[in-house]
Amino acid sequence: xxxxxxxxxALSVPEGENLVxxxxxxxSAIYNLQWFRQDPGKGLTSLLLIQSSQREQTSGxxxxxxxxxxxxxxxxxxxxxxxxxATYLCAVxxxxxxxxxxxxxxxxxxx
Amino acid sequence: DTEVTQTPKHxxxxxxxxxxxxxxxxxxxxAMYWYKQKAKKPPELMFVYSYExxxxxxxxxxxxxxxxxxxxxxxxxxxALQPEDSALYxxxxxxxxxxxxxxxIQYFGAGTRLSVL
Numbered sequence: 705x706x707x708x709x710x711x712x713x714a715l716s717v718p719e720g721e722n723l724v725x726x727x728x729x730x731x732s733a734i735y736n737l738q739w740f741r742q743d744p745g746k747g748l749t750s751l752l753l754i755q756s757s758q759r760e761q762t763s764g765x766x767x768x769x770x771x772x773x774x775x776x777x778x779x780x781x782x783x784x785x786x787x788x789x790a791t792y793l794c795a796v797x798x799x800x801x802x803x804x805x806x807x808x809x810x811x812x813x814x815x
Numbered sequence: 816d817t818e819v820t821q822t823p824k825h826x827x828x829x830x831x832x833x834x835x836x837x838x839x840x841x842x843x844x845x846a847m848y849w850y851k852q853k854a855k856k857p858p859e860l861m862f863v864y865s866y867e868x869x870x871x872x873x874x875x876x877x878x879x880x881x882x883x884x885x886x887x888x889x890x891x892x893x894x895a896l897q898p899e900d901s902a903l904y905x906x907x908x909x910x911x912x913x914x915x916x917x918x919x920i921q922y923f924g925a926g927t928r929l930s931v932l
Binding site: 735736738740745746747748749750753793795797802803804805806807808 | 819848855857903905907924
Protein backbone atom coordinates (compact mmCIF):
# COMPACT_ATOMS: atom_id res chain seq x y z
CA UNK A 705 0.00 0.00 0.00
CA UNK A 706 1.37 3.41 -0.98
CA UNK A 707 2.25 5.70 1.93
CA UNK A 708 3.10 9.35 1.45
CA UNK A 709 4.79 11.37 4.19
CA UNK A 710 5.53 15.08 4.35
CA UNK A 711 8.12 16.79 6.50
CA UNK A 712 7.87 19.12 8.31
CA UNK A 713 4.26 18.91 9.49
CA ALA A 714 4.27 22.66 10.19
CA LEU A 715 6.60 25.50 9.32
CA SER A 716 6.72 29.19 10.20
CA VAL A 717 9.05 31.52 8.31
CA PRO A 718 9.44 35.30 7.99
CA GLU A 719 8.41 36.94 4.76
CA GLY A 720 11.06 36.85 2.03
CA GLU A 721 12.66 33.57 3.02
CA ASN A 722 13.17 30.73 0.59
CA LEU A 723 11.87 27.40 1.86
CA VAL A 724 11.72 23.72 0.99
CA UNK A 725 8.90 21.29 1.68
CA UNK A 726 9.61 17.57 1.53
CA UNK A 727 7.51 14.64 0.37
CA UNK A 728 8.42 10.95 0.40
CA UNK A 729 6.53 7.94 -0.92
CA UNK A 730 7.06 4.22 -0.41
CA UNK A 731 6.10 2.78 -3.81
CA SER A 732 8.09 4.22 -6.73
CA ALA A 733 5.65 2.81 -9.33
CA ILE A 734 3.85 6.10 -9.85
CA TYR A 735 2.37 7.82 -12.89
CA ASN A 736 2.98 11.32 -11.62
CA LEU A 737 3.22 13.50 -8.53
CA GLN A 738 1.23 16.63 -7.83
CA TRP A 739 1.62 19.43 -5.33
CA PHE A 740 -1.58 21.07 -4.08
CA ARG A 741 -2.36 24.04 -1.92
CA GLN A 742 -5.32 24.09 0.48
CA ASP A 743 -6.56 27.15 2.36
CA PRO A 744 -8.45 26.49 5.62
CA GLY A 745 -11.88 24.96 5.00
CA LYS A 746 -11.44 25.21 1.24
CA GLY A 747 -10.86 22.90 -1.68
CA LEU A 748 -7.51 22.04 -3.24
CA THR A 749 -5.66 24.01 -5.90
CA SER A 750 -3.20 22.11 -8.10
CA LEU A 751 0.15 23.90 -8.16
CA LEU A 752 2.44 21.63 -10.15
CA LEU A 753 2.34 18.19 -11.74
CA ILE A 754 5.52 16.23 -12.45
CA GLN A 755 5.27 13.25 -14.74
CA SER A 756 7.16 10.12 -13.73
CA SER A 757 9.67 10.69 -16.54
CA GLN A 758 10.43 14.28 -15.48
CA ARG A 759 12.85 15.59 -12.88
CA GLU A 760 11.33 18.99 -12.14
CA GLN A 761 8.65 21.54 -12.94
CA THR A 762 8.56 25.28 -12.37
CA SER A 763 5.75 27.76 -12.06
CA GLY A 764 6.58 31.30 -11.01
CA UNK A 765 8.21 31.21 -7.56
CA UNK A 766 7.55 27.48 -7.22
CA UNK A 767 9.88 24.69 -8.26
CA UNK A 768 9.14 21.03 -7.68
CA UNK A 769 11.61 18.20 -8.14
CA UNK A 770 11.08 14.46 -8.34
CA UNK A 771 13.50 11.61 -7.65
CA UNK A 772 11.30 8.63 -8.38
CA UNK A 773 13.89 5.96 -7.63
CA UNK A 774 14.43 7.25 -4.09
CA UNK A 775 10.76 8.08 -3.57
CA UNK A 776 11.26 11.77 -2.89
CA UNK A 777 9.96 15.12 -4.06
CA UNK A 778 10.63 18.66 -2.89
CA UNK A 779 8.69 21.87 -3.35
CA UNK A 780 10.85 24.98 -3.30
CA UNK A 781 9.14 28.31 -2.68
CA UNK A 782 11.24 31.38 -3.40
CA UNK A 783 10.81 34.74 -1.67
CA UNK A 784 7.88 33.62 0.46
CA UNK A 785 4.91 35.98 1.00
CA UNK A 786 2.14 36.04 3.63
CA UNK A 787 -0.28 34.98 0.87
CA UNK A 788 1.63 31.70 0.61
CA UNK A 789 0.30 30.70 4.03
CA ALA A 790 -1.71 27.51 3.54
CA THR A 791 -1.42 23.74 3.82
CA TYR A 792 0.63 22.14 1.07
CA LEU A 793 -0.16 18.57 0.05
CA CYS A 794 1.75 16.30 -2.25
CA ALA A 795 -0.07 13.43 -3.93
CA VAL A 796 1.04 10.54 -6.09
CA UNK A 797 -0.95 8.79 -8.78
CA UNK A 798 -0.32 5.08 -8.76
CA UNK A 799 -0.81 2.47 -11.47
CA UNK A 800 -4.44 2.05 -10.40
CA UNK A 801 -4.92 5.75 -11.21
CA UNK A 802 -5.66 6.48 -7.57
CA UNK A 803 -4.39 9.67 -5.98
CA UNK A 804 -2.76 9.12 -2.57
CA UNK A 805 -2.18 12.25 -0.55
CA UNK A 806 0.58 13.04 1.87
CA UNK A 807 0.06 14.16 5.42
CA UNK A 808 0.51 17.86 4.53
CA UNK A 809 2.73 20.74 5.66
CA UNK A 810 1.03 23.75 7.27
CA UNK A 811 2.98 26.84 6.24
CA UNK A 812 2.75 30.20 7.99
CA UNK A 813 4.61 33.16 6.47
CA UNK A 814 4.86 36.03 8.93
CA UNK A 815 5.32 39.74 8.28
CA ASP B 816 -12.96 27.59 -17.15
CA THR B 817 -11.39 25.18 -14.64
CA GLU B 818 -14.25 25.25 -12.19
CA VAL B 819 -15.80 22.40 -10.27
CA THR B 820 -18.93 23.54 -8.48
CA GLN B 821 -20.19 21.80 -5.35
CA THR B 822 -23.51 22.41 -3.64
CA PRO B 823 -24.45 22.96 -0.94
CA LYS B 824 -21.42 24.57 0.74
CA HIS B 825 -22.65 23.52 4.18
CA UNK B 826 -25.08 20.80 5.24
CA UNK B 827 -26.39 19.80 8.66
CA UNK B 828 -28.39 16.60 8.85
CA UNK B 829 -29.75 14.21 11.41
CA UNK B 830 -28.93 10.53 11.42
CA UNK B 831 -32.33 9.61 9.96
CA UNK B 832 -32.26 12.16 7.13
CA UNK B 833 -31.69 11.56 3.45
CA UNK B 834 -29.71 14.24 1.62
CA UNK B 835 -27.62 14.59 -1.52
CA UNK B 836 -24.41 16.38 -2.41
CA UNK B 837 -24.03 17.68 -5.94
CA UNK B 838 -20.94 18.29 -8.08
CA UNK B 839 -20.84 19.80 -11.55
CA UNK B 840 -18.14 20.53 -14.11
CA UNK B 841 -18.30 21.78 -17.69
CA UNK B 842 -14.70 21.16 -18.73
CA UNK B 843 -15.48 18.05 -20.76
CA UNK B 844 -13.79 15.86 -18.15
CA UNK B 845 -14.73 12.19 -18.21
CA ALA B 846 -13.42 11.23 -14.78
CA MET B 847 -14.99 12.41 -11.54
CA TYR B 848 -14.08 11.67 -7.95
CA TRP B 849 -15.44 11.91 -4.40
CA TYR B 850 -13.07 12.41 -1.47
CA LYS B 851 -13.68 12.67 2.27
CA GLN B 852 -11.46 14.90 4.39
CA LYS B 853 -11.47 14.98 8.17
CA ALA B 854 -10.02 17.97 10.03
CA LYS B 855 -6.23 18.27 9.75
CA LYS B 856 -6.05 15.08 7.66
CA PRO B 857 -5.41 14.59 3.94
CA PRO B 858 -8.31 13.78 1.61
CA GLU B 859 -9.19 10.10 1.27
CA LEU B 860 -10.56 8.72 -1.97
CA MET B 861 -14.10 7.33 -1.82
CA PHE B 862 -15.27 6.78 -5.40
CA VAL B 863 -14.05 7.22 -8.97
CA TYR B 864 -16.27 7.45 -12.04
CA SER B 865 -14.79 7.06 -15.50
CA TYR B 866 -17.04 7.71 -18.50
CA GLU B 867 -20.07 7.69 -16.17
CA UNK B 868 -19.27 4.22 -14.85
CA UNK B 869 -18.13 3.50 -11.31
CA UNK B 870 -14.55 2.29 -11.59
CA UNK B 871 -13.31 2.50 -7.99
CA UNK B 872 -15.17 2.11 -4.70
CA UNK B 873 -12.77 2.29 -1.76
CA UNK B 874 -14.89 0.00 0.43
CA UNK B 875 -17.16 2.87 1.36
CA UNK B 876 -20.20 2.00 3.57
CA UNK B 877 -23.48 1.65 1.68
CA UNK B 878 -24.95 4.66 3.49
CA UNK B 879 -22.98 6.63 0.87
CA UNK B 880 -24.38 6.07 -2.62
CA UNK B 881 -22.75 7.77 -5.62
CA UNK B 882 -24.48 8.50 -8.88
CA UNK B 883 -23.22 9.91 -12.18
CA UNK B 884 -26.30 10.81 -14.28
CA UNK B 885 -24.22 12.34 -17.08
CA UNK B 886 -20.65 13.33 -17.85
CA UNK B 887 -20.99 16.74 -16.16
CA UNK B 888 -22.75 15.79 -12.98
CA UNK B 889 -21.84 13.69 -9.94
CA UNK B 890 -24.07 13.16 -6.93
CA UNK B 891 -23.46 11.61 -3.54
CA UNK B 892 -26.62 10.38 -1.84
CA UNK B 893 -26.50 10.20 1.95
CA UNK B 894 -28.75 8.09 4.17
CA ALA B 895 -28.59 7.06 7.82
CA LEU B 896 -25.22 8.70 8.40
CA GLN B 897 -23.32 8.61 11.67
CA PRO B 898 -21.76 11.56 13.54
CA GLU B 899 -18.30 10.27 12.56
CA ASP B 900 -19.24 10.90 8.91
CA SER B 901 -19.01 14.64 9.59
CA ALA B 902 -16.27 15.94 7.31
CA LEU B 903 -15.46 18.05 4.25
CA TYR B 904 -16.56 16.20 1.11
CA UNK B 905 -14.56 17.13 -1.94
CA UNK B 906 -15.39 16.48 -5.56
CA UNK B 907 -12.78 16.51 -8.31
CA UNK B 908 -12.62 15.91 -12.03
CA UNK B 909 -9.93 15.16 -14.58
CA UNK B 910 -9.81 14.71 -18.32
CA UNK B 911 -9.06 11.02 -17.95
CA UNK B 912 -7.97 8.58 -15.28
CA UNK B 913 -5.36 6.38 -16.90
CA UNK B 914 -2.82 8.94 -18.03
CA UNK B 915 0.72 9.59 -16.85
CA UNK B 916 0.67 13.30 -17.47
CA UNK B 917 -1.43 16.39 -17.70
CA UNK B 918 -4.68 14.59 -18.54
CA UNK B 919 -4.58 13.21 -15.01
CA ILE B 920 -4.57 16.60 -13.27
CA GLN B 921 -7.49 16.69 -10.88
CA TYR B 922 -9.42 19.93 -10.39
CA PHE B 923 -11.16 20.20 -7.05
CA GLY B 924 -14.32 21.92 -5.93
CA ALA B 925 -14.51 23.98 -2.75
CA GLY B 926 -16.21 21.13 -0.92
CA THR B 927 -19.34 20.57 1.13
CA ARG B 928 -18.87 20.76 4.88
CA LEU B 929 -21.17 18.12 6.35
CA SER B 930 -22.24 17.93 9.99
CA VAL B 931 -24.21 14.90 11.17
CA LEU B 932 -26.03 15.40 14.45
